[in-house]
């Protein structure tokens with residue numbers, strides 16, 4: 133469509149400019165090509181109509197630099213499409229920021245965004261300035277958006293190498309049309325400031341947890357290295373494979389803590405979504421909502437079958453007895469649930485360790501504490517809100533102690 137439009141827009145009255153414009157279009161085409169991944173899927177940002185770029189050049193009588201025209205064209209297209217313009221996406225649109233590198237940055241794998249930008253600092257400063265002036269000329273309204281990392285600590289993302297506050301603010305500023313109602317602007321800003329999903333990786337190769345030296349079928353990448361689900365405090369969550377959008381959406385909504393599971397596809401050279409991790413209760417609630425349809429029933433049966441296969445009934449019974457011995461006030465069904473969870477085959481949880489199998493008091497204690505932490509305190513909400521694990525644990529410590537005390541001395 134860009135091609136056809138471009139042809140229509142070429143005006144005969146300004147023939148002198150055509151070669152330059154063609155060059156510009158070719159250049160953009162090249163950059164578009166770079167954004168096409170191995171599967172031939174064009175990235176979101178690759179669809180900027182060159183016609184906008186051309187029209188701009190032809191009708192504007194002000195002398196403009198090539199960069200200024202490219203920035204204005206990208207910004208204009210973005211404003212039409214999203215009712216909002218921001219530096220990161222404009223630079224992506226002009227080909228300076230490939231989506232995969234922006235993704236690395238959002239996931240906290242690079243220190244700051246400028247580290248992945250391969251343009252000269254002067255050129256970058258000029259582009260940011262062109263955008264700011266273009267937005268001001270259009271009478272757009274600036275608002276600051278929070279950029280948080282898709283990491284467990286949800287730390288603020290950095291744009292610049294030196295952390296200069298003024299420049300950081302320029303990067304964080306999004307522009308919206310002045311006629312946008314204030315409530316809509318606030319909603320948009322809130323939406324854009326939301327932390328991206330936590331991402332858990334299904335690794336292809338052997339790996340070692342930097343927390344405990346163990347391994348597992350899933351890992352969370354943190355700045356210090358990969359963490360197993362137990363060390364990341366995500367091992368109480370259950371996996372829901374992708375495939376049923378309604379069920380996934382409901383489960384994620386009901387879950388206080390959730391993560392997206394991805395696996396790297398060697399053939400497609402990108403991470404692909406495998407499903408989500410959610411709280412078991414949330415999944416059950418979502419399933420109950422979906423049970424009316426037969427597919428959901430079949431999936432439920434499959435999950436029950438899998439759960440039975442993973443069950444170690446003997447260990448479970450002994451664990452439940454040990455829990456009740458240490459905590460006589462713990463409700464029996466709760467003791468069973470704690471034991472069932474801790475004894476799952478291949479989970480690497482407390483109950484599966486050598487100490488747990490020998491029913492070491494300390495190991496049983498750990499299983500009970502973990503259960504109380506996740507179910508009887510605000511711990512999961514604190515984690516989801518971005519609080520560091522250690523701080524969250526400190527905050528819920530007295531709540532855990534209170535529950536344990538009533539269970540110990542009913």
Ligand SMILES: [Zn+2]
Nearest residue numbers: 341344360363
């Ligand atoms: Zn670990």
